[in-house]
Amino acid sequence: MAIFAKVVEQRSFARAADELAVSKATVSKAVTRLEARLGARLFNRTSRRLALTDAGRALAERAQRVLAEGEAAEAEVQAQSGSPRGLVRLAAPMSFGLGEVAPILPDFLRQYPEVSIDLHLSDAAVDLIGEGFDMALRIAALPDSSLLARRLCPVDRLVVGAPAYFDRAGRPRHPHELGEHVCLGYAYLATPQAWTFSHRGGEAASIRPAGPLRANNADALMPALLAGLGVAVQPDFIVRQALAEGRLEAVLTDWSPPPIALHLVMPPGGPRPARIEVLSTFLARRLVRRGGADAG
Structure with missing residues (x-):
């Protein structure tokens, strides 16, 4: 067995x-x-x-x-x-894995030189048990499942576009106005065929986005966004630098898409080998710190 x-x-x-x-x-x-x-x-x-x-x-x-x-x-x-030793198979979303996970792994590998990591990057939700993963980082509103999940930090999503696009097409003041805009879509949204929002005052709104591009990775939308071809709903960690540099602009800031968060998930059962425990502790500590800085 x-x-x-x-x-x-x-x-x-x-x-x-x-x-x-x-x-x-x-x-x-x-x-x-x-x-x-x-x-x-x-x-x-x-x-x-x-x-x-x-x-x-x-x-x-x-x-x-x-x-x-x-x-x-x-x-x-x-x-x-x-000390802990052996292989840990870790799955993470592509952009988050490249931008946030891969840069901190050298610190872990220096601390635990007898542990090795097989890092699998994909925005698709892998089958941890069926594909033999020890743990995964997921950015989502997680459904109920048999997996063990630890919520690490919220992930904000923003409606963004290039200033030149908004100068040309107008800045929407209500989500319903997005129906008149060119929308660039992310394939792994919970409901890619509909963008839903809620207002601080409790109002809800939903639109059906239409546009020339949909991708299964949010970074793949960035060239079209920066070229002024449309608007997209993007996670904060992807657009943070472009917003700070003025290359992108956030609109509808009083409205929010459905909340999502970064989770660390593992198959059920235990106790776990030391190599898995030390990596999960390391990721939680470093990524909660990252989320706390962003989320305030």
Whole structure:
């Protein structure tokens, strides 16, 4: 079961074998024996891809617990004589990962030289259990799930455009006026087909954005914004510098999109290996500090 969990975590029989310091044949035979005992195939395997079957996904969470408990027990013994060690697989949104996470990782790696990090950057929400991630940073209003989530800090979103665009098209004073503007869209909004806002006084408004560009990464909208081609709803950490330099301008500042926040999420279960605990503590401390400075 633990070997199966390690294959899920590494998404590879060969990498799982390397992590466990056994042969690839040993890993393959262990998974084959588990499949025979369960009477179900756990992986769909091709020469280039390894994907969990429905049965594999159903088993993965419990297998991860078996692996985590074994690694935690090993970590307790190691803690008596050494520092945290091993690989941590971390997922983060692309722009936030590049701008906010990657710059602080050298400090962590210097502090814990025996820990290595596999950083996966994507705005899509990864399946932590199915894809074998130890933790993820997510910017969203999280739905209820079995994942363990810690809210680190709020993330403000702003309606922005270039001053030249607003000089030409006018500055909207109510969200309904955005219906007459060129809107540049972000594909992973909770409702990309509708922009919703609430006013400090309690009024709510919603519009259907229309424009020539939609992207699955907010940074990809920046060239069009800076070129004066339209308006977009962007997170503060992406537009902060352009606003400070006057290259972008925020409008409708009395109105707010639905609140979102930065969360650190992990699969359920425990105790966790020391390498996961120290990285989660480090990220929480550094990113809460970043959020506190921005959010006031």
